[in-house]
Amino acid sequence: MIIVVSLLVLAMLAAAVAALVYRDLLSAVIASCLVSLLASILFLFLQAPDVAMAEASIGAALVTAIFVITIRRTKRYEE
Amino acid sequence: MSFLHDYVYYIGAFGLVAVGLLILLVKRNLIKLIIGLSILDTGVNMLLISVGYITGGTAPIFSRPGLSEGGMVDPVPQALVLTAIVIGVAILALALGLAVRFYKNCGTLDLRTAKELKW
């Protein structure tokens, strides 16, 4: 069980570093959506189902959607 | 191995806070800064929930009639983090609206070149 949790934490940190490094803003937003999804799974391991449901529905779905709508209205690449 | 048992959630939460802070300190694009704010928010929520965890506890819901009150995790940090997630999305929506307005006025999203333009 601890191996699974360690792998999930490692994947979450790797996705966060990917959101730091990518220059294409659309890829950075997808990486931040992956961070939110893995955090929601880790909330389930910490015995918090209410918080996991809130993080999945609000953080992973709606925040990503409004980011993509805003990027479509402004520039896509970082420079 | 016992170090990992005790601290893996703390390492995950602190790693997210560190990456979020690094994005806020180093990057110049306005939307990249807002992505960093969102990652920082997720890290702090993870830290709050992992402080409230009790080893061997279960979720604080009396779903079956036979569950006893002992052996449940702390419900107060979960209630606070529920509030914090919703307020985080409200702040992100307002920040993105301001970013759209900024782009329309100054023509660029780069914070350093837009310092000379008046807003």
Added chain:
Amino acid sequence: MRLAVGLILLAVIGVGIAVSLGGIPFGAPKTVIGDHYVDSARDDTGATNVVTSVVVGYRAFDTLGEVTVLFVAALGLGAVLAAAGGGGGRSGVEPASLILRVGNAFLFPLILLFGAYIFSHGHLTPGGGFQGGAIIASAFLLVYLSSPGKRISATRARATESLSGLVFVVVGLLGLTLGAHNFLANFLPKGVPNTLFSAGIIPVVYCAIGLKVGSELAGVVDGLMEETG
């Protein structure tokens, strides 16, 4: 240069956080009030979900403040974007693909039903007003994706949001007169635990919060979309 300064600052903050977190044992029981809430939640409020009874029962005033913050943020977003006007000249709206159109026609009522199930059963199962409201807003996002150029009526969304907020405050004021003479006190019967019509004012408040958050977030998505879809 900037990266070096950022890393040094991060190292200083990291040492501070690590020293303060090292003193907190992971997994040991830490507070007394958590045990008090778990022990007496079923008798005081009648709800079997202890997190719900903390959010809407014991700490209901904080939830009223949070709903106010969400309302002010949506209002500010509408004010900022109304002055920005339409977006940058995208001409020609092409219709969405066949899968999106057919899927929207089939899934939209099911997603609304699922969201309503989650916020109406908030006191029995994991869930509640905020999660259900976000799912309802996702249903309206699907409508926007599958029919470009179609907008929901902004007047009706604003009316739903304002009326739901009003229901929450009126329930609180009724608790002041009818119940235990506190704001947001319980005045409806507690009922049998683990059934749908139980736990006093908690289902009423969570239905109001679910409708309010759903129409609010749908209005936020609507405001950010530009005029030509």
